[in-house]
Amino acid sequence: MDLEDTAARLGVPVSEVERVQRLAGDRPSAPLPAKAGAPAILERLAVSPDDAAEVMEGWPDADSPLWTPELRWLLDRSIALVQADLGGHQWLSPGPELPRERGPAWRHLYVYAYLALTGVVTRYHREHDIADAVSWTTLADIGRNLAVDRRMQREGWPVMQSWLTLHARGAVYELGRLQHHRGGTAISLHIPDSGPMTPEAVTASLDEARAFFPRHFPGEHYTAFSCGSWLLDPQLQEYLPADSNIIRFQQRFELEPYEEPEGLDADVEVRRFVFRTLSTPLDRLPRDTLLRRAVVDHLRAGRHWHWRSGQFPI
Numbered sequence: 298m299d300l301e302d303t304a305a306r307l308g309v310p311v312s313e314v315e316r317v318q319r320l321a322g323d324r325p326s327a328p329l330p331a332k333a334g335a336p337a338i339l340e341r342l343a344v345s346p347d348d349a350a351e352v353m354e355g356w357p358d359a360d361s362p363l364w365t366p367e368l369r370w371l372l373d374r375s376i377a378l379v380q381a382d383l384g385g386h387q388w389l390s391p392g393p394e395l396p397r398e399r400g401p402a403w404r405h406l407y408v409y410a411y412l413a414l415t416g417v418v419t420r421y422h423r424e425h426d427i428a429d430a431v432s433w434t435t436l437a438d439i440g441r442n443l444a445v446d447r448r449m450q451r452e453g454w455p456v457m458q459s460w461l462t463l464h465a466r467g468a469v470y471e472l473g474r475l476q477h478h479r480g481g482t483a484i485s486l487h488i489p490d491s492g493p494m495t496p497e498a499v500t501a502s503l504d505e506a507r508a509f510f511p512r513h514f515p516g517e518h519y520t521a522f523s524c525g526s527w528l529l530d531p532q533l534q535e536y537l538p539a540d541s542n543i544i545r546f547q548q549r550f551e552l553e554p555y556e557e558p559e560g561l562d563a564d565v566e567v568r569r570f571v572f573r574t575l576s577t578p579l580d581r582l583p584r585d586t587l588l589r590r591a592v593v594d595h596l597r598a599g600r601h602w603h604w605r606s607g608q609f610p611i
């Protein structure tokens with residue numbers, strides 16, 4: 298196969314195609330579920346009717362004219378790439394960021410990969426004696442992410458396509474209000490966009506995790522919960538009341554000293570999570586909540602938000 302030609306046809310850098318080829322090699326890839334059963338699976342994965350209709354429209358049928366040989370190659374190798382790291386817990390890109398405006402096959406290529414991987418990871422969950430309800434709640438983050446991406450006029454997907462490989466490899470579990478991410482000696486916390494995070498809901502989720510990990514991953518030993526987020530920026534205390542959910546969440550953590558994170562712009566991340574747009578100019582962003590007003594005023598004053606990390610003992 299000519300990788301340069303494949304990259305050109307996919308509209309992506311050749312280094313990205315080489316990476317997929319290198320990591321996936323000729324390993325086997327799991328098949329997609331049968332098309333007839335797909336609508337029910339999409340519903341279980343909380344994919345909205347709009348998004349499900351697009352996914353069905355672009356389905357990679359053997360004779361679909363939407364699926365060029367390059368797209369079929371990338372889908373197959375991307376599944377193999379993620380599958381090869383089943384049980385892994387680092388961030389992993391499943392492949393290049395695609396020109397998604399070219400159509401539904403391009404737009405949802407990694408969703409098809411995720412559907413194939415759903416079969417793989419639910420087997421992995423069963424081997425770890427994880428309840429079906431936890432599996433499906435966890436995997437349904439794809440529906441939530443597709444909906445957010447739609448709200449974001451599709452600006453959100455490049456990060457999501459890597460984020461969702463954590464779920465697809467058994468690294469992340471949604472237990473109550475929070476997502477808990479295995480690996481190392483700390484369980485890393487993520488906060489899905491699912492309404493307010495009350496201290497009670499956070500405490501209940503932490504308690505669930507304290508029981509879940511020793512039971513389902515007895516070989517792993519966790520001594521702390523950790524988090525890296527814009528939510529831990531102490532500058533938020535200048536704007537939000539001490540009894541707000543965000544400040545009360547912050548109070549649980551011992552922060553690490555501030556370091557400029559590599560390859561991550563906290564101002565962009567704050568815009569992502571607070572406004573769900575990356576491209577709207579500051580003066581056109583809505584000011585309808587306390588936090589939204591704070592974010593805009595802070596940036597307009599020439600200041601910046603910080604991505605902070607912290608932890609607390611289990």
Ligand SMILES: CC(C)(COP(=O)(O)OP(=O)(O)OC[C@H]1O[C@@H](n2cnc3c(N)ncnc32)[C@H](O)[C@@H]1OP(=O)(O)O)[C@@H](O)C(=O)NCCC(=O)NCCS
Pocket residue numbers: 487488489490491492493494495525526527528537541542543544570571572585586587588589
């Ligand atoms: C984390 C999150 C659940 C906190 O929301 P919360 O529990 O309502 O937080 P607080 O009680 O501290 O909110 C204080 C104020 O900020 C507002 N606010 C909080 N998060 C907001 C958000 N993401 N967008 C807009 N306004 C927000 C609240 O509405 C409230 O303002 P109001 O009194 O004018 O209504 C929410 O920000 C969210 O869903 N974020 C998206 C996911 C995310 O950021 N994850 C972390 C990724 S690193």
